[in-house]
Amino acid sequence: MDIGFSLEETRFREACRDWLHAHVPAEKRPLNAADAIDFDKAWQRRLFDAGWAGINWPTDYGGRGLSIVQQVVWLEEYAKAHAPWIGANFVGINHGGPTLILNASEAQKAYHLPRILKGEAIWCQGFSEPGAGSDLAGIKTRGRIEGDELIVNGSKIWTSFAHVADWQELVLRTEDGSRRHAGLSWVICDMHAPGITVRPIRKMSGQTEFAEVFYDDVRIPLANVVGGLGNGWKVAMSTLSFERGTGFIADQVKQSQEIEELIAAARANGMMKDDRVADQLAQMRAEVAAVRAMTYRNISHVVRTGQPGAEASVIRLFTSELGQRLERMAVLLKGADILDFRYGDDDAVADYLRGFAATIAGGSAQIQRDIIGERLLGLPKSR
Amino acid sequence: MDLTPNDEQTVFQTATADWCRDNMPLEAARARPAGLWQQLEAMGWTGMTAPGMDLDHATEALVFAELGRFLAPVALLSSAVAARWTGATVKVALALPADGGARLFDGEGATHALGLFGGALGHFEIGEAPPSAPSLDQSATLTRIAGPLTIVAIDHPHAALHLQILAAAYAIGAADAARDMAAAYAQVREQFERPIGWFQAIKHLCADMAVRCAVARSQLYYAACALDAGDAGAAFHVAAAKRLADQAALDNGRANIQIHGGIGMTDEAYPHFCLKRAHLLQHVAPAERTALLAA
Secondary structure: OEOOOOHHHHHHHHHHHHHHHHHOOOOOOOOOHHHHHHHHHHHHHHHHHOOOOOOOOOHHHOOOOOOHHHHHHHHHHHHHOOOOOOHHHHHHHHHHHHHHHHHOOHHHHHHHHHHHHOOOOOEEEEOOEOOEOOOHHHOOOEEEEEOOEEEEEEEEEEEEOOOOOOEEEEEEEOOOOOOOOOOEEEEEEEOOOOOEEEEEEOOOOOOOOEEEEEEEEEEEEHHHEEOOOOEHHHHHHHHHHHHHOOOOHHHHHHHHHHHHHHHHHHHHOOHHHOHHHHHHHHHHHHHHHHHHHHHHHHHHHHHHHOOOOOOHHHHHHHHHHHHHHHHHHHHHHHHHHHHHOOOOOOOHHHHHHHHHHHHOOOOOHHHHHHHHHHHHOOOOOOO | OEOOOOHHHHHHHHHHHHHHHHHOOHHHOOOOOOOHHHHHHHHOOOOOOOHHHOOOHHHHHHHHHHHHHOOOOOHHHHHHHHHHHOOOOOOEEEEEEEOOEEEEEOOOOOOEEEEEEOOEEEEEEOOOOOOOEEOOOOOOEEEEEOOOOOOEEEOOHHHHHHHHHHHHHHHHHHHHHHHHHHHHHHHHOEEOOEEHHHOHHHHHHHHHHHHHHHHHHHHHHHHHHHHHHOOOOHHHHHHHHHHHHHHHHHHHHHHHHHHHHHHHHOOOOOHHHHHHHHHHHOOOOOOOHHHHHOO
16 A cells, blocks of 8 residues: 555646646636536636546547546646636536446447537436435336337436536436336437426525426437436446546545635634634544545555445545535634625535535435445345 | 555455454453463564564554454554564553553553653553553453653654554454444344344444444555655644544444444443443544644
């Protein structure tokens, strides 16, 4: 075991740092949705042009073909440089693209992957439904096969960036009378197709970045099925393994910035004199260090075996709950100033309110604990 | 960068666990046989940290986590640290400062003791010590000696960190043992006509135990590597590992008793061994808040 980086990795880190230092935009990511999407696309295009998009994606599809360690190095430097949040490109870059790399046909990969990397195509996720949240296998949205098309009816919910997305990773029921995990398919849905209606949902933090999506006789070519008809559950699980596994490395790295900022803030406003505050900060600093260690351990496992370790679900659960504790501390340090919050503000209060999603989205903390209990500890399945 | 054990380290780890399972089961922790220490010496665990052995802290941490899982004698910690920094080749008792004197653990057959006094590592001659008595941790005997003590300080800044990281590894071992004991019981104990591990109320307690172990172990690996590399942040990383390891050991120790229910509260059952060990380790080179908040 060692925590040193190779000469090549160190040179790569320096190159990341230099480029970010010169190119991170001075202005903040805009709050209103229309401006934010332009900002996200333009920034992703700059990353691509400079060779920083898809660092560990295959070169055939516009990636750099480098190692996952270099990907982590990039994300570490990205966070240190206070570079913008990935925003609307989250789904495409972090789990849509990786799912395609693993499961899609040549034609699907050749068309979609470069567009994701260049920021030309925004993706959203269509998994959850009003009646299928934690119980994802309860999906009711149906695709009836007619010729070489699926005719889709139903609805999806909690779809971030649905209003600006070009494509969706849509999981739906394609076999009549099928139940639970069987008879599902993972398809690429064109969000501009006739019959799709997007109804934005306002969060308690004020943003309307997520939405409910309705499908009314939407036609999707069968050629858009990924991984074969009826194999949707398996493909969806690979999506979730990216969403829960490597998709949140950027957030994990960001936490090491956040804890230092909180410690500095507590020293500046005198609250560090409060033993409870000091102890919580000390505790969280240890935990943030451990998150990096867990991430490194998980990455090492990927390098050694080609897949994340069994403890990947632990990282996701722990990081999401730690993130919420950091957000709660930021709010505590602001005292009664939090009462001045209004919709439209983009500050620690907004982060705190938005942050409740961390233990709900991508598998709730309760589902993650089920998975850890059953897969890591061999306890009997409750479901 | 690689935070998974290499092949050689895995061999060390596996060999340690195998030997412990056969010769030093956790279930026998309340009354270790008199000859155990000689066996441990013969296996090389007291001398593996000696300067000439060139064993890195990462490998030591892996081995001590396995020893800790079986609640190996706590004097292995002090003896291993003494071997590295004083050249001692004999058993050295573990000392915790107490009212100007010290509490000595596992003092039988030892002429010297080692511990942290005022933040610095030191060792001293035991002299005429009163006979040892039981302690909270029934695997360790306790002797109180009065001060003043003539402590010989060990100046190297890594010496105290060495004790801290080995104690952290022991605590992670205790946390692992509690987790595995709880999960094994939850698989077989039936209520409402099914294993209690089926119920999320129990399953999630077990999951949290696994989380605490994974978090602390990852930090242990990182800290050991930081120490090996002479990293500027090593003191912080070792303190962080100790803090998380102590919490894992204490919290898992408690959860294990809760999951066992009534039987978990008895002297006859084993869950209390892990909890009591956690309470002892918590006082061995504790992680100070100042170290965790240091720039």
